[in-house]
Amino acid sequence: MKIKNHYLNILILTSTVIIAIIVSSHLYASGIGERAQEAILRMRTAQFYDVRFSSNHLKVGEDLVVTGKVMILPIWPHELGFSGIGYINFFEPGPRLIRKETVVNGQPVFSSMIIKLGDTYDFKEVLTARRPGTWPVGVTMNMKDIGPIVGPSIKVTIDPSSSPFTNTIQTLTGQTINLENYGLSRAMGWSFLWVVLGIGWLYYWLILKPTAPRLGLAFLEKEDELVTKQDQRFGFLFLAIVLVLVFGGAFITSKQFPIVVPLQKTFVRIDPLPKEPTFVEAKVSKATYYVQQRSLDFDLIVTNKGNEKVYLRRFQTANVAFLNPAAPDNQWPADSPEVNGGELQITPNEPILPGETKQLHVKAQGAAWEVERLSTIYKESASRFGGLIFFGDAAGNRNIIAIADQFVVPVFQ
Amino acid sequence: MQTQTIKTSPELQKEGLEVGKRIQFVAWVIIGMTVTVGTFASQSLLEGDWSFWIDWKDRRYFPILGVISYMLMLVSVQAACWIKARLPVGMTLCAVGINLWQWFERYVNWWGWFSYPMNELFPETVIPCAIAADCVLLLSRKLLLTYLFGAYAFALTFYPANWVMIAPFHQPVEALGQTLSIADYIGFSYVRSAIPEYLRMIESGTLRTFEGGALGPAIFFSGVVGIFIYAIFWWIGDQCTRNRWVKKI
Amino acid sequence: MANERVATVGAVDVSAVAELVPKKEYFNNWRFYLYCILISLSYGACMLYQRAFAISKGIDYTSQDFQTYWMTLFWGITIMNVIIWGLTWGWIWFVYRDRHLEQLSPGEELKRWYSNWLLTLGVYAWCLVWAVFFVEQDGVWHSSMIRDTEFTPSHIFNFYLSWPIFINFGVAGLMLTRTRLPVMGKKWLLPLVMEVAWPIMFIPLIGENEWGHSAWILEEWFAAPLHWTFVPFAWAAVWFLGNGFDMFPRIAAVLKATYFGEKCMSAAEAMENPEEATNPVHTLPGM
Numbered sequence: 001m002k003i004k005n006h007y008l009n010i011l012i013l014t015s016t017v018i019i020a021i022i023v024s025s026h027l028y029a030s031g032i033g034e035r036a037q038e039a040i041l042r043m044r045t046a047q048f049y050d051v052r053f054s055s056n057h058l059k060v061g062e063d064l065v066v067t068g069k070v071m072i073l074p075i076w077p078h079e080l081g082f083s084g085i086g087y088i089n090f091f092e093p094g095p096r097l098i099r100k101e102t103v104v105n106g107q108p109v110f111s112s113m114i115i116k117l118g119d120t121y122d123f124k125e126v127l128t129a130r131r132p133g134t135w136p137v138g139v140t141m142n143m144k145d146i147g148p149i150v151g152p153s154i155k156v157t158i159d160p161s162s163s164p165f166t167n168t169i170q171t172l173t174g175q176t177i178n179l180e181n182y183g184l185s186r187a188m189g190w191s192f193l194w195v196v197l198g199i200g201w202l203y204y205w206l207i208l209k210p211t212a213p214r215l216g217l218a219f220l221e222k223e224d225e226l227v228t229k230q231d232q233r234f235g236f237l238f239l240a241i242v243l244v245l246v247f248g249g250a251f252i253t254s255k256q257f258p259i260v261v262p263l264q265k266t267f268v269r270i271d272p273l274p275k276e277p278t279f280v281e282a283k284v285s286k287a288t289y290y291v292q293q294r295s296l297d298f299d300l301i302v303t304n305k306g307n308e309k310v311y312l313r314r315f316q317t318a319n320v321a322f323l324n325p326a327a328p329d330n331q332w333p334a335d336s337p338e339v340n341g342g343e344l345q346i347t348p349n350e351p352i353l354p355g356e357t358k359q360l361h362v363k364a365q366g367a368a369w370e371v372e373r374l375s376t377i378y379k380e381s382a383s384r385f386g387g388l389i390f391f392g393d394a395a396g397n398r399n400i401i402a403i404a405d406q407f408v409v410p411v412f413q
Numbered sequence: 414m415q416t417q418t419i420k421t422s423p424e425l426q427k428e429g430l431e432v433g434k435r436i437q438f439v440a441w442v443i444i445g446m447t448v449t450v451g452t453f454a455s456q457s458l459l460e461g462d463w464s465f466w467i468d469w470k471d472r473r474y475f476p477i478l479g480v481i482s483y484m485l486m487l488v489s490v491q492a493a494c495w496i497k498a499r500l501p502v503g504m505t506l507c508a509v510g511i512n513l514w515q516w517f518e519r520y521v522n523w524w525g526w527f528s529y530p531m532n533e534l535f536p537e538t539v540i541p542c543a544i545a546a547d548c549v550l551l552l553s554r555k556l557l558l559t560y561l562f563g564a565y566a567f568a569l570t571f572y573p574a575n576w577v578m579i580a581p582f583h584q585p586v587e588a589l590g591q592t593l594s595i596a597d598y599i600g601f602s603y604v605r606s607a608i609p610e611y612l613r614m615i616e617s618g619t620l621r622t623f624e625g626g627a628l629g630p631a632i633f634f635s636g637v638v639g640i641f642i643y644a645i646f647w648w649i650g651d652q653c654t655r656n657r658w659v660k661k662i
Numbered sequence: 663m664a665n666e667r668v669a670t671v672g673a674v675d676v677s678a679v680a681e682l683v684p685k686k687e688y689f690n691n692w693r694f695y696l697y698c699i700l701i702s703l704s705y706g707a708c709m710l711y712q713r714a715f716a717i718s719k720g721i722d723y724t725s726q727d728f729q730t731y732w733m734t735l736f737w738g739i740t741i742m743n744v745i746i747w748g749l750t751w752g753w754i755w756f757v758y759r760d761r762h763l764e765q766l767s768p769g770e771e772l773k774r775w776y777s778n779w780l781l782t783l784g785v786y787a788w789c790l791v792w793a794v795f796f797v798e799q800d801g802v803w804h805s806s807m808i809r810d811t812e813f814t815p816s817h818i819f820n821f822y823l824s825w826p827i828f829i830n831f832g833v834a835g836l837m838l839t840r841t842r843l844p845v846m847g848k849k850w851l852l853p854l855v856m857e858v859a860w861p862i863m864f865i866p867l868i869g870e871n872e873w874g875h876s877a878w879i880l881e882e883w884f885a886a887p888l889h890w891t892f893v894p895f896a897w898a899a900v901w902f903l904g905n906g907f908d909m910f911p912r913i914a915a916v917l918k919a920t921y922f923g924e925k926c927m928s929a930a931e932a933m934e935n936p937e938e939a940t941n942p943v944h945t946l947p948g949m
Contacts, residue, residue, distance in 0.1 A: 031724070033721050036723060036811055092604055092806075093606075094526070095527075095530075098603060098604070101589060102589070107590075140606070147809075148607070148880065167602060169588065172584070181532060183578075187532070188535070191512060195540065198508060201505050201547070211498060212914045215914075219941070220943065220946075235548045239545060239549070246570045246573050246574045261592060263468055264593050373724050425921050428686050428921055435691055436913065440910070444903055447790065449791075450791050451897060452896075454892065457884065459890065462885060478885070482885075493903045497942075523802050526712075606808070654908065656940055658851055658937055661850075
């Protein structure tokens with residue numbers, strides 16, 4: 001029996017180690033490159049929230065729907081400049097999924113958008129799985145002259161399908177085409193023709209004629225020996241062939257495709273989301289980052305202007321969210337692609353009553369600050385942070401308050 | 414100094430010719446490789462996305478950037494081959510090399526690794542332009558005429574020669590609530606995560622365009638730029654091939 | 663004169679014709695193709711490694727996977743580069759060097775032109791081809807991925823492997839020409855020096871490039887002005903052409919001396935007067 005126990009212990013120990021490795025590797029799951037960006041900018045530019053990926057396991061040809069919201073914080077980091085042009089993009093390592101449509105605030109969007117500070121954009125992207133494999137995917141908000149602001153990401157596994165992938169579309173001239181290879185053979189054919197012609201030209205000059213003596217003749221300027229009448233006739237023939245093929249080809253093409261449009265380039269203005277009733281006002285008064293505890297603490301002065309009691313439910317920044325366990329129905333959503341930072345410690349942690357104004361001390365503590373490389377706020381060129389604070393009442397009404405530009409002072413000991 | 418005289422023979426001479434041919438062949442292969450990658454590095458860093466993506470090949474910048482980015486190296490190599498050996502092949506050598514190379518590396522890298530479809534990023538060709546300019550040089554045998562007519566032979570053939578390949582992608586489709594060309598839609602559909610739409614530097618409307626588009630002036634302008642490139646890069650091709658020896662480096 | 667073979671062999675007494683005329687098989691270009699294939703195979707292995715682990719393990723510098731799969735490789739490659747440079751250049755400069763260049767016979771010189779100059783620079787060119795291949799991989803990487811650090815997987819094979827390797831062969835070609843061929847014994851051919859020196863500039867320019875990317879350009883615009891600084895150094899290919907055209911007359915001269923019994927400048931004379939030794943008229947029969 002003792003021996004059995006011994007084996008059992010080993011088994012338990014081994015499983016624990018394996019599980020620990022799996023859990024820790026899960027905990028330290030890779031980002032998609034956003035951690036290279038400075039924390040002070042990731043937290044103070046745009047904040048994604050409510051992002052959901054419809055699935056993380058697809059077959060080729062099946063759709064992935066990504067929905068979510070992104071808020072451009074009302075105060076933009078001055079050091080980045082603000083171009084006012086943005087683009088809701090999708091991150092994937094090459095087109096493993098093709099994009100079918102992007103809808104922002106109910107409007108289908110092809111081009112870049114005119115972006116306003118403080119606005120929230122409710123987006124939906126529909127993609128179709130194209131290449132089998134496991135791929136990191138995510139959403140990004142690209143800002144002109146600034147770069148990508150990276151939203152949450154997941155890994156998607158795409159299984160092969162028995163039917164080959166096609167991406168068909170109907171043109172306004174009535175043709176149905178498969179974009180996977182449309183026009184390719186034509187381009188290859190013409191390129192091949194030109195390569196053959198070019199090689200013919202090179203063969204005549206470089207292979208049929210010995211090069212070395214030409215160096216001497218050119219030095220002695222024996223022009224007539226270097227370029228003979230026959231060479232010139234050959235040159236004339238080639239020039240004629242090229243001109244006929246180029247302009248003849250272009251002429252025939254213009255007859256083949258009489259209806260063409262130039263590339264489309266424009267910016268779109270997106271109608272803002274309808275204003276939600278505001279029932280909470282909040283302002284951060286002082287923020288501290290405890291380096292050794294890995295904890296961001298701040299004091300918050302909150303006023304409840306509504307008729308229901310209100311809870312501080314969540315603090316979120318740069319895709320890391322901290323939830324207040326004392327708020328009703330506030331468990332971590334299983335399908336959330338965001339990083340669970342841990343529990344939010346609030347003192348005092350009672351709901352804010354209607355009409356009440358009080359000061360809360362909020363403590364967001366967790367390893368995520370280190371793992372997501374956000375703890376560097378105290379050693380970057382400006383010690384500031386931003387984020388979103390979610391308030392909600394029992395009925396599910398929600399108010400989101402943006403912290404845009406808050407200084408933070410580190411405590412090292 | 415002691416010299417020794419040995420008799421040669423017809424067999425030995427034949428062998429010598431054979432060795433000479435082999436050396437000449439491999440030398441041209443090596444030179445071809447080098448000017449190809451030189452042209453490619455220069456061209457892709459100057460033209461880059463206009464060369465890669467079907468939805469960047471517009472009417473305002475593509476005809477000019479295409480001509481400029483290729484001509485720099487092509488003119489230098491043409492000058493070197495002509496000055497040193499009166500071979501009117503410099504441009505064609507580079508053009509053929511780079512075209513084959515572009516097709517190859519785009520298949521291997523862009524399609525093979527990141528699975529962008531080849532019809533999104535097939536390369537433009539400058540082989541007809543290069544042959545035309547080489548022919549102008551051969552037929553005129555004069556620098557001034559080549560500067561003027563060679564540059565224009567290159568520039569005027571560039572867009573028509575490539576229009577044959579890109580025209581099918583300019584048919585209209587209705588997608589995302591607006592009219593798009595097939596090229597635009599391909600660019601949207603096959604996501605480039607780090608190239609958001611606003612980066613696409615292509616023709617957009619102005620209050621003054623010629624006959625509904627900027628194509629004609631763009632092509633004509635590219636010829637002018639070509640003349641200047643000829644003037645500068647012919648000189649560079651000449652200087653880089655001068656037989657210069659230095660005592661110290 | 664046409665039927666007689668004149669070879670200048672300095673003070674060495676040469677009695678056998680066989681020693682003066684290299685075997686035809688020596689100029690078998692298959693040797694060059696074999697080198698190219700071997701280089702391609704090793705780079706192909708790098709490429710496969712990249713395809714296997716770049717996307718799965720290499721998109722986040724801060725992850726443990728990245729340190730394991732990529733930074734280990736980076737340090738390995740960097741140390742290997744230093745060792746390869748040291749060994750190749752040290753061996754050529756101190757060991758392989760010919761200390762009696764003036765005694766070289768035309769036949770032997772022809773062999774050296776072929777191996778030490780043409781094929782070494784050919785391998786250099788082939789390494790350039792691969793380097794440019796990896797540049798293009800870097801292009802596709804940055805078109806698709808969020809810009810991480812300067813140690814991103816495409817950079818490791820591009821900046822830190824393929825570039826140092828072509829520099830290795832370029833400098834080797836320059837050194838071999840200097841130490842093994844009479845024309846460069848006392849003077850340097852400018853196009854050859856420049857053809858090797860210019861592309862070396864790619865490495866310091868990584869600093870400029872990454873500094874610029876860290877400051878503002880985060881998205882990929884391949885033709886961005888930031889990248890233009892690389893462009894003039896790509897024109898080194900024209901220097902390459904110059905080197906080829908300038909040296910070719912001397913090859914023709916020793917070839918004619920070896921096989922056609924024509925007179926050519928001796929090695930000692932070529933050392934003193936490389937300008938005349940590489941005069942293009944030597945490519946003409948009888949001159």
